[in-house]
Amino acid sequence: MQEDVMGGPNHEEATRLFQAGVNYYNQGKFEASLSEWEKARDLEPDNWVIRKQIWAVRNPERFYDGQVDSNWQQLQIEQGV
Numbered sequence: 001m002q003e004d005v006m007g008g009p010n011h012e013e014a015t016r017l018f019q020a021g022v023n024y025y026n027q028g029k030f031e032a033s034l035s036e037w038e039k040a041r042d043l044e045p046d047n048w049v050i051r052k053q054i055w056a057v058r059n060p061e062r063f064y065d066g067q068v069d070s071n072w073q074q075l076q077i078e079q080g081v
Contacts, residue, residue: 010043017043018050030057051076 021036034057041050055062055076062069 008044014040014044014047014050018053021053025057033057051081055081 017036017040021033021040023033024030024036025033034054037050037054037057041047041054044050052073055073056064059072062072
């Protein structure tokens with residue numbers, strides 16, 4: 001079993017970090033939220049919920065101005081972002 005997949009040995013810590021990021025985000029502390037989410041992403045690189053949250057905060061125009069830009073998301077995946 002890979003250690004970097006959702007539900008793997010890092011899942012509990014990644015979930016904790018993700019929730020901490022949500023809490024910071026809800027307080028308007030966007031840089032702190034991104035920092036927590038990046039740590040969670042590093043623990044679970046295949047967790048697309050975490051990745052998409054980071055992408056949406058960094059690139060809101062790709063998510064909230066009309067249709068979600070699926071082509072851009074695919075490029076992010078291919079680039080390992």
